[in-house]
Amino acid sequence: MSRLTRAYEWFDSRFDLRRAQTFLGKAFPAEDSFLLGEVALFCFFVLVATGIFLGFFFEPSTSTTTYEGSVAQYQGDELPESFVSVLHITYDVPFGMLLRRMHHWAAHLFVASMALHMLRVFFTGAYRNPREPNWLVGTGLAVVSMFAAYTGYALPFDEFASTATGIGYNIALSVPVVGDAIAKLVFGGQFPSSATIPRFYFLHVFVLPAIIAGLIGVHMVILIRQKHTEHARDDDVSGQRRVTRDDDSVVVGLPAFPNQAAVSAVVFFLTLATLSLLAGFLPVHNIAEYGPNDPAGTPGLIMPDWFLMWLYGFLKVIPGWLSFTIPIVDIHVNTEFIGGIFLPGLVFAAVFLWPFVDRSEKPTHFTASPLDRPWQTAVGIAAVVFIMIASIAGMNNILAGILGTTTDAITTGLVVSMILGPLFAGGITYLVLGGRGERTRSDRNPQSTDERGGDD
Numbered sequence: 001m002s003r004l005t006r007a008y009e010w011f012d013s014r015f016d017l018r019r020a021q022t023f024l025g026k027a028f029p030a031e032d033s034f035l036l037g038e039v040a041l042f043c044f045f046v047l048v049a050t051g052i053f054l055g056f057f058f059e060p061s062t063s064t065t066t067y068e069g070s071v072a073q074y075q076g077d078e079l080p081e082s083f084v085s086v087l088h089i090t091y092d093v094p095f096g097m098l099l100r101r102m103h104h105w106a107a108h109l110f111v112a113s114m115a116l117h118m119l120r121v122f123f124t125g126a127y128r129n130p131r132e133p134n135w136l137v138g139t140g141l142a143v144v145s146m147f148a149a150y151t152g153y154a155l156p157f158d159e160f161a162s163t164a165t166g167i168g169y170n171i172a173l174s175v176p177v178v179g180d181a182i183a184k185l186v187f188g189g190q191f192p193s194s195a196t197i198p199r200f201y202f203l204h205v206f207v208l209p210a211i212i213a214g215l216i217g218v219h220m221v222i223l224i225r226q227k228h229t230e231h232a233r234d235d236d237v238s239g240q241r242r243v244t245r246d247d248d249s250v251v252v253g254l255p256a257f258p259n260q261a262a263v264s265a266v267v268f269f270l271t272l273a274t275l276s277l278l279a280g281f282l283p284v285h286n287i288a289e290y291g292p293n294d295p296a297g298t299p300g301l302i303m304p305d306w307f308l309m310w311l312y313g314f315l316k317v318i319p320g321w322l323s324f325t326i327p328i329v330d331i332h333v334n335t336e337f338i339g340g341i342f343l344p345g346l347v348f349a350a351v352f353l354w355p356f357v358d359r360s361e362k363p364t365h366f367t368a369s370p371l372d373r374p375w376q377t378a379v380g381i382a383a384v385v386f387i388m389i390a391s392i393a394g395m396n397n398i399l400a401g402i403l404g405t406t407t408d409a410i411t412t413g414l415v416v417s418m419i420l421g422p423l424f425a426g427g428i429t430y431l432v433l434g435g436r437g438e439r440t441r442s443d444r445n446p447q448s449t450d451e452r453g454g455d456d
Contacts, residue, residue, distance in 0.1 A: 027253040027450035028260040029230040035267050036117035042271040043110035044212065050103040051205060057093055059085040060201035062157060062194050062293075071288050082197050083292040086156040090287070101279035107149050109275065111307045114142055122380050124367035125358070126229045132355040134222045139351050141215040146307060148208040151200045153305070157192075158287040159294050163302050165200075166191055167315070171340035176331045192293060227251050227450060232366045248365035251450040303394060313393030314339035317415050350383075374433035382426030389418045 028034070061081040067074045069084070070091040089096040118138060121127050127135040154165035169191035172183045186203075188195025230252060233245040237252055254260050304312050318339040325332045358376055370377040392399065393414040400410045 026224075026256040027228075027251040028256060028263075029228050029251065029253040031231060033120045034228065035263070036113050036120060038264055038267050039113040039271050040110055040117060041216065042268045043106045043113060043275075044216065046106040046272065046275060047103060047110060048209065050099045050106065051209075053099050054089060054103060055205055057085055057089045057096070058082070058155065058201070060155070060198045062192065062197050073288070079292050080157050082155060082157040083287065086158075086287055098279050101282070101284050102275050104284040105275050105278040105282070107152070108305070108307075109271070109278075111142075111145055111149065114138075114145065115307070118142065119380070119384075122354070123370040123373075123377060124229075125364070125373060125376065126367050127355045128358070128360040128364040130226060130363050131222075131229070132359075134219060134226070135355050136352060137215055137219045137222065139348070141212060141219065143348060144208055144211050144215065148204060148212065149305060150308065151204040151208065154200050155197060155204065156285070156287045157197055157293050158285075158290045159292065160285065160290040160302065161287075162192055162293040164304055165196075167302075167304075167312075171315075171336050174334050174337035175341060176333055176337065179337075192295070227365070228253070229365055229367045232368075248363075251365075253450070301398075306391070309394040310387045310390035311340065311344050311394075313390035313396075313414075314343045315394075316396055317390075317393045317411050317418070318343075347387075371433055374430050377433060378426040378430035381429045382422035385425040386418060386422040389414060389421050393418065 059081040063081050064078040065081050065084055067077050067079045067084050067087070069075075069087055071087055074087070086100075089100055091097070121135065121138070150165075150168060154161050169183060169187050172186060173179045175182055183189075183191075186199065187193065188199050228251055233243075233252065236242060236244050243250055243252055254263070303309065315336065316339075318335040320335055322338055323332070323334040370380075393411070396407050396410045396414060400407045403410065
């Protein structure tokens with residue numbers, strides 16, 4: 001018996017490697033759209049790796065220190081330590097600017113790939129029985145990721161970021177009854193306070209990443225247990241065994257090793273190459289241009305990242321007369337709460353509850369074409385149009401400048417568009433798809449099968 005064989009048997013007796021070999025034959029549907037989830041996963045890996053590097057040099061403090069770095073305009077000035085540390089990372093640490101940019105673009109691609117992944121699941125009906133729990137986990141992951149991006153946005157403590165973060169403080173303060181407590185807990189008192197940056201740093205580098213990692217783990221465990229969905233088959237298929245076109249008890253696709261492992265490796269390096277390309281050629285937030293936080297000043301142009309722009313749009317278009325006071329309990333509800341908490345809460349509630357609206361009594365393991373789901377596709381198109389118009393509303397001042405009119409006129413048109421636009425888009429979609437029959441199925445070339453419902 002060779003040493004290699006003895007070593008294998010030693011590990012096999014302790015880790016049951018023969019059982020693990022079964023997992024290597026797990027089937028992955030050979031569909032490119034399924035790789036969006038992997039892109040999001042790899043972006044999270046990059047975020048963690050670059051975040052660790054940045055954490056070595058970042059100082060989560062608003063205490064002042066004398067700047068002695070490479071940026072000439074701030075030489076000898078007393079500046080917040082967090083601001084100074086980001087200047088140091090950007091201009092003095094070797095590869096610091098590159099890795100800071102990679103961290104920035106990885107966050108954007110993480111949210112974008114997750115959003116596209118959720119849209120794929122939505123339009124193909126892959127959230128239906130028994131996969132409602134994974135839709136809930138994925139939606140929660142999207143929400144937590146947005147909070148993680150927001151907390152990271154404030155850390156440089158420059159004039160732009162602190163002003164934008166102050167909007168979040170006002171939203172937290174607007175929550176009836178418990179707003180003061182929430183603001184004190186999260187922001188450490190009236191923003192900006194000396195406790196804000198340390199708390200946001202703790203949330204950004206520990207609490208929220210731990211929650212994201214936990215949700216990703218739960219998401220993967222559920223996926224492994226329930227198996228992937230797959231597109232409807234054209235005909236009976238043959239591979240390791242013959243499978244009829246309507247047999248949903250097995251998944252037909254590529255084996256996990258070596259086929260899917262090779263595909264995943266390609267996706268990982270393409271993701272890394274894309275982030276490197278973006279970091280090498282596209283600049284990120286220039287804190288040296290905006291300068292450190294100045295409570296007495298406000299930048300001329302304030303807006304959040306694109307994935308929070310729709311929420312900012314709600315804040316901009318909600319008219320002041322919508323604020324009211326509940327007389328019996330003397331609770332005031334202002335427009336910041338309506339636009340920043342209530343309306344986004346309704347959006348996320350609708351996303352969470354959707355699998356229970358479009359529910360399936362029987363387990364459904366085949367995805368459907370959006371063309372075969374008229375009313376569901378119409379709802380999805382209407383929702384996308386609604387979020388797009390709300391995002392445009394977040395840039396109403398820019399739009400007004402381009403069109404040479406007032407923001408009030410633009411806002412009125414945007415409010416009307418947010419109501420009528422989704423109805424029109426959804427209605428047209430439904431009318432176009434309403435009479436469509438069974439779709440034409442594309443060819444497949446499966447190479448592996450995987451029993452559903454069994455242990456992995």
